[in-house]
Structures are given as C-alpha cells and as structure tokens.
Amino acid sequence: MDEFFDMGGNGVFVWNTVGLSIAILVLNLVAARRAFRNTVDRLRADIKRNTDRSTRQ
Amino acid sequence: MRLWNWINKLASPPHFFRMAGTLTPWFLWPATALILVGAFGGLVLAPPDYMQGEGFRMIYFHVPSAYLSMMVYVIMAVSAAVGLIWRIKLAHAVAASAAPIGASFTVLALVTGMLWGKPMWGAYWVWDARLTSELVLLFLYIGYMTLRSAFDDTSKADRASGVLAVVGVVNIPIIHFSVVWWNTLHQGPTISKMDNPSITADMLWPLLTMILGYTLFFVAILAIRVRGEVLTREVRSRWVGEMLRESIDDKRVE
Numbered sequence A: 001m002d003e004f005f006d007m008g009g010n011g012v013f014v015w016n017t018v019g020l021s022i023a024i025l026v027l028n029l030v031a032a033r034r035a036f037r038n039t040v041d042r043l044r045a046d047i048k049r050n051t052d053r054s055t056r057q
Numbered sequence B: 001m002r003l004w005n006w007i008n009k010l011a012s013p014p015h016f017f018r019m020a021g022t023l024t025p026w027f028l029w030p031a032t033a034l035i036l037v038g039a040f041g042g043l044v045l046a047p048p049d050y051m052q053g054e055g056f057r058m059i060y061f062h063v064p065s066a067y068l069s070m071m072v073y074v075i076m077a078v079s080a081a082v083g084l085i086w087r088i089k090l091a092h093a094v095a096a097s098a099a100p101i102g103a104s105f106t107v108l109a110l111v112t113g114m115l116w117g118k119p120m121w122g123a124y125w126v127w128d129a130r131l132t133s134e135l136v137l138l139f140l141y142i143g144y145m146t147l148r149s150a151f152d153d154t155s156k157a158d159r160a161s162g163v164l165a166v167v168g169v170v171n172i173p174i175i176h177f178s179v180v181w182w183n184t185l186h187q188g189p190t191i192s193k194m195d196n197p198s199i200t201a202d203m204l205w206p207l208l209t210m211i212l213g214y215t216l217f218f219v220a221i222l223a224i225r226v227r228g229e230v231l232t233r234e235v236r237s238r239w240v241g242e243m244l245r246e247s248i249d250d251k252r253v254e
Helices: A002-009 A011-056 B002-010 B013-045 B054-086 B089-121 B129-149 B154-168 B171-181 B201-233 B238-250
Strands: none
Touching (some): A002 A011, A011 B238, B002 B013, B013 B089, B054 B154, B054 B171, B054 B201, B089 B129, B089 B154, B129 B154, B129 B171
8 A cells, every 4th residue: 555655756746746636626616616606696686786776766 | 500500599698508507517427437537547557657657647637637728728719719700709708717727727737747847857847848838828828817807898808818819829739749849858749649649558548538537527617607607798688687586585596
C-alpha cells in the first residue's frame, strides 16, 4: 500500500495533481449551481417586490 | 429544412432552458462514473511508463484538463461568432457561460503541468512554446471575462467580448502544433496520432475514459451556467415571469 501512495518517489506530485483536479471539478459544479440558485432567488425577489407594490397601489 | 427548424427551436431560450434542465443529470452522472472508472484505471490498473515510471499517471488528470482548456475556447469562439453573425442571443449566453469553466480548466492544466514538469524536467516552469501558449490562453479567458464585466449593457458586452473571443482562437492551433513546429521540452503528440498512438492500449483506455468523463462534466456545468444566463437575459419576457411566479410558492425551478 505504501508503495502505491509513494508512486515511485513521485507521490507528492501525483496526489497533489489528483487532489487539485477533484477540487477544481467540484468547485466548478458548486459555483455553477450556486450562481444559478442566486439568479433564481434574485429574480424571484424582484417579482415578489413588484407584485406586492402593485397590490398595495 | 427540418434541420433548420430544429436549430431554430434549439435557439429558442424557453426551449433551451427546459431541455438543458432535463439533460443536465444525464450528463453529470455518467461523467462522474467515467471519471471514477478512468481514475481507477489510470492510477491502479495501467502499467508504469518505461521512462517516467509511476509519475506518468499525472497525465490522466493533466491531459483531459489541457484538452478541455482548448476545446472550451473553441466552443466559446464559435458561439461568439454565431452570436455576432446571426445575432442569436443564446449563442452569446453560451460563450459567456463557457469562459469561467474554460479558465478553470486552463489553470488546472497549467498547475498539473507544473507538477509534472518538476520530477520530469527538473523545473516547475520553463518558457517552452507549449507552456507559454497555454498561459496566453489563460490571459485570453481573463481578458474575455474582464471585458464583459466592463460593460453594463449586455449587448455591447456581447459584441466586444465576442470579437476578442473570435480573434483569440488563432492561439488554439498554436498551442496544439507548438510541439511540432518548435523544438520544445514538452513531449510531442501522443494520442492525436490515432493511426499510430505512442501509448499502449492498457494505458490509453483510462485516458480516453477520463477525456470523455471530463467532456460530459463540462457539458453538464455549461448547461447549468447557460440556464442562469438565459434567465438573467430573458427576465423581461413572459415565460420567465410566469415560471418564476409559479415557483414562488413551491420554491422550485426545474
């Protein structure tokens, strides 16, 4: 098992590459979903505000 | 005629919004499965390289990100060109949404390339033609996003950044052929010579699996981002208003 993680003395480079790649993929997914959710929430809030205003008038 | 109708329908924002929402999980889950299988194949099953030893396994993460960094730029430039020529707003939305994803894959390609360079070449960075042209690609992505954010008017931002995207595409063949045109430290083409690849089948299949997985993952992320961009651009249209009003109660937008 140690041999597998050591990667012939290149373990630090190989595992940093793996970790960074997974991090970037996950970050891309999280950022895209968060951006979409924020857009929907912002537009919903605008519509609700406009509806409330027109109801009061 | 049928194809033209299909393209017209696809370019319709409400149709695209619904279709992208339905298709996203169909890209995301196979992408995750392919990346897991490819990573297992590359890190565990593939034999060590006769020159680079176990360290060569970094290619299973470096090559897909480098390939995507270029492919995403081509998609961005083609979308921008379609938007500029035929004035299709959805095409500009695709270009704008692709840029941050492409930039992230370019950063990943550069950093994983540096991590590969240190044990193989003895240096994290050399001003080699491949590395330098890839760095120029990152600057093009940053320039594109910066230029977009400099305009309050979306249509002006689309036009200005679209021209930059189209002009910048000249860098893509330079990156790809840099290892052929110049004497570089970076190794030459490995898998693009499909008639005679310089890699054995048991090393090749995990790499192709990873490339396919990364590509499907990109499509899923792009679909999510384009949906958000479409909503922002179409905020004044009736379908967006109706959809959001209906969703205020159940708190869901499909």
